[in-house]
Amino acid sequence: MGKPLDLVVLVKQVPDSGADRVLRESNFTVDREASDSVVNEMDEYAIEEALRLKGEHGGTVALLTMGPEQAVTSIRKALQMGADAAVHVTDAALAGSCAVKTSEVLAAALGTLQWDLVLCGAESTDGQLCVIPAMLAQRLDVAALTGARQLTIADADSTGERVGTIQRQTETGYQTIQASLPAVVSVWDTINEPHYPTFRDIMAAKSKPVSTLRLADLGIDAAEVGFFGATSVVTSVVPRPPRGAGVVIDAGADAGAKLVEFLASRKLV
């Protein structure tokens, strides 16, 4: 076993993507109380990958979450998968932060931690931004290995340098990307199959350390983040207009012909 790896996994609490989600009328932010909150599904793959790397290289796995006070429930849940500890960045002034400012806060929090690799999901089911990993790499001035469907970390060479290699999932296939650590890695759900926590893991998670960071601890001015510091403002939110009711028929010998008739009526053939 080579030098151990210190790993930080970004974990986000999101409204359950399978349930109806609600935006607050007053300020257009996600109403996290109105919907059941869960750990962003894609982040579970990042946790699983971090645990796998820890198994292979030794080291530590810490979770990092930015979110409201009640996100601690999701943090405890995520800890059940087997991470060692968690850091919760929470501050009333953070509500309504845009992606640009979120990445600033997360980068500052990462600055207070020891790590060789930051892992995260390649997207979140609520905001779907996919930009946070790249923004973090830009701010931290480290390499980005984004969109991984496979990740390997080689043992340190004689100079102590360690190299990470990913298969990056692309629209037409994949790319092999390599970079020296430290690095930010984002993963797709093709990378592994997250395990279910055992009873022992669930019990152990209750007593794992969760530390809290406030904006003041990060030296960030409250006026710079949240609604007032956001780089964009929401001006309206409307539900998608419902699609006009369609025609549904039962299959029969002429179903194919009827389908082609429909296509012709819409000038699609």
Add this chain to the structure above:
Amino acid sequence: MSSDNVATEVLVLAEHTDGTLSKTTAELITAARILGEPAVVLLVSGSSGEASGGSSDATVDALCAQLGELGVAHVVLARSPEFGLYLVTPVVQALAQLVRERKPAAVLLTASADGKEVAGRLAVLTGSGLLTDVTELHGDGTATQEIFAGSAIVASRIITGTPIYAIRRNAITSQLAVPVQPEVHTVEVLLSASARASRILDSVVEPKGNRPELTEASVVVAGGRGVGRAEDFQLLEQLADQLGGAVGASRAATDGGLYPHQFQVGQTGKSVSPQLYIACGISGAIQHRAGMQTAKNIVVINSDSTSPIFDIADFGIVGDLHEVLPQTITALRERAGS
């Protein structure tokens, strides 16, 4: 020339392969005109010195001619021998340099995985706001996006820095313009050491046959778990070929090995917005709908009339796809023959 059109110039990052502009580039140019005068950035590997003569210059000429056809008066040729060697960052440096030099009113690029990474980094570097997956753009800079798997439409405005918009493919219909002879301005892009952090060792294109690109196709025939066996996807391929379309799949189908992963449609796959989407043996989970419900016409073939996918169908058939698809293929063939 950059000083002539300071306030209203809108930088558009073109996408091109093998000397051909992507269809999305035309959509971006149309979107840019809503905000100002497009100046299209073409990234070209090789410095102007070494690439003189040969196919590279011919490629550049061909691309400029295509842009001229689209009515683009200003082309910025950004050259670096290192585009394509490193992930995303060389493009970011090129755009950051152009934003500094030309002070555009906005930057537009495609909301692909790469495009969104470029947008995010550029926002950090230039101290700007960004909006991704934009489906509509207005003259006052307001942009709309879909959230929560497409169930709500949000309008927002960027209030910081040089607004950056990553535009969703197929969302904006490209408009014809009067052809012009573009004025071409060349800049050399110099990479910093940190732009060389992530090395691209190889890029592998997994075969997709000669069907159109899933995200650009105007017809998508998609299959789910209900297709049952990998070989039965041939029925979908046959129909797609008759309609000039692409084939897509649900995650249950790709996870189950019925069809290659690169064709997955949905929240964790590709977002498609075709004229016609034919969903075969797909139940319509919210994560699947997230990637296809902006399709103009949705046809559903499913044996269970209670499947939620019927809620968004314009035309639905309750039945076994293994019977309905061959019938449809025959009916189309007869129509073509008559």
